[in-house]
Amino acid sequence: MATKGKHIDRTKQVIVIRDLHKSFGTNHVLRGIDLDIYQGENVVVLGRSGTGKSVLIKIIAGLLKPDKGSVNVLGNNVAAISYRELEQLRLRIGFSFQSSALYDSMTVRENLEFPLLRNSKHLSAKQVNQAVEEALEAVGLSQTINQWPAELSGGQRKRIGIARTLIMQPAIMLYDEPTAGLDPITSMEINDLINEVQQRYNTSSIIITHDLTCAKTTGDRVAVLLDGRFVQEGTFEDVFNSGDERLKSFYDYNFIT
Numbered sequence: 001m002a003t004k005g006k007h008i009d010r011t012k013q014v015i016v017i018r019d020l021h022k023s024f025g026t027n028h029v030l031r032g033i034d035l036d037i038y039q040g041e042n043v044v045v046l047g048r049s050g051t052g053k054s055v056l057i058k059i060i061a062g063l064l065k066p067d068k069g070s071v072n073v074l075g076n077n078v079a080a081i082s083y084r085e086l087e088q089l090r091l092r093i094g095f096s097f098q099s100s101a102l103y104d105s106m107t108v109r110e111n112l113e114f115p116l117l118r119n120s121k122h123l124s125a126k127q128v129n130q131a132v133e134e135a136l137e138a139v140g141l142s143q144t145i146n147q148w149p150a151e152l153s154g155g156q157r158k159r160i161g162i163a164r165t166l167i168m169q170p171a172i173m174l175y176d177e178p179t180a181g182l183d184p185i186t187s188m189e190i191n192d193l194i195n196e197v198q199q200r201y202n203t204s205s206i207i208i209t210h211d212l213t214c215a216k217t218t219g220d221r222v223a224v225l226l227d228g229r230f231v232q233e234g235t236f237e238d239v240f241n242s243g244d245e246r247l248k249s250f251y252d253y254n255f256i257t
């Protein structure tokens with residue numbers, strides 16, 4: 001298993017969020033979020049369903065606008081930059097969605113080639129092929145190159161989704177519920193892969209989850225989101241040894257469901 005925290009550069013912040021607020025009508029979802037993420041760091045955002053985890057990563061990726069506060073990603077104020085600058089920024093951010101969102105009508109190779117051919121038109125066929133092979137090797141699925149998504153298991157599809165993201169060499173990875181719907185062994189493989197990606201590509205990552213094993217395994221730091229605010233932040237052990245009563249319901253939720 002990869003060692004956590006090995007490459008964190010605490011002199012370089014890749015994401016800086018201050019006093020972030022976001023409402024939808026009367027639903028005040030984010031109520032004053034502060035968050036700093038360093039180069040090479042895996043930060044887990046842990047929270048129950050509906051607490052605004054997805055809203056937070058959509059704001060980081062510029063897909064939703066904050067009502068108040070600042071969000072700086074890789075030196076860009078995401079609420080203020082032009083659409084073109086936002087597009088360039090998004091190329092440096094990799095998303096791993098709950099559904100792996102592969103194109104069923106394309107082979108694994110074609111799925112991986114797709115973002116490269118669309119965004120890096122100067123590459124030769126040989127370079128594209130090399131990039132595909134390297135990304136597949138990074139997720140341990142070189143042998144699936146000519147298969148169709150329908151022929152893969154849920155865990156394999158998730159890995160291919162991550163490979164398709166890695167092919168663009170992102171500086172930041174955003175993982176939305178990476179272990180949702182996977183059995184415990186496959187979940188552990190995905191957790192290990194998240195750590196391996198961090199080490200191999202020196203990415204900074206936000207992992208949003210309500211899976212405590214995922215949080216413990218992948219998080220250099222864990223931030224607990226409750227009622228629109230971070231109520232605890234630290235190592236997994238710090239957070240869960242804190243005795244904070246507000247985390248109790250979260251624990252119960254995790255072990256009962």
Ligand SMILES: Nc1ncnc2c1ncn2[C@@H]1O[C@H](COP(=O)(O)OP(=O)(O)OP(=O)(O)O)[C@@H](O)[C@H]1O
Nearest residue numbers: 024027029047048049050051052053054055056210
């Ligand atoms: N585009 C939107 N318009 C209106 N309300 C929204 C929108 N996006 C999210 N919300 C609301 O914001 C709240 C937080 O949603 P969000 O998807 O961030 O939750 P979450 O913490 O990611 O939950 P889950 O773990 O179930 O995915 C919910 O009440 C949701 O209904």
